[in-house]
Amino acid sequence: MKKTKYILLWIFVGGAVFLYACSGTKQVTESQNSSVEVTGTDSVEYDVETFNANFDIWYQRQNTLASYRSQSYYETWNRQYVSAWNAKCASPSPNWNFEPVVGYDPAEDYGFEMNHKLFYYFMYVENVLKKQIMPGGPHVTFN
Incomplete structure (x- = not known):
């Protein structure tokens, strides 16, 4: 018991x-x-990651209000450049040593800043690194 x-x-x-x-x-x-708060104003921010410090320095020197075009101008050129860039990545050659494809959806609104920076990266590759991405690109003068 x-x-x-x-x-x-x-x-x-x-x-x-x-x-x-x-x-x-x-x-x-x-x-x-x-304590969890959900807001309806969440937004997505896009950025161009180049892993190239020289580009970042060059971009800062070129990034002036006088050189700005419209967002649609940059989007139009970016669609063409992304297509040409990704085609080169799909069939690499000895003259092309850039590996990562660019994930750019033409239907997505990336905003002015991201489109501007991406466009200028393509200009950097063609004009500074002297690697032609596509023939017949825009004629832009740089400092």
């Missing part, structure tokens, strides 16, 4: 500890859920 009382006591104490532990987790979860 004494053994049964101790077993029942341990079951009761164990059950109480278990219930307390479960209720504590529930309170933490509820508290965490109540």
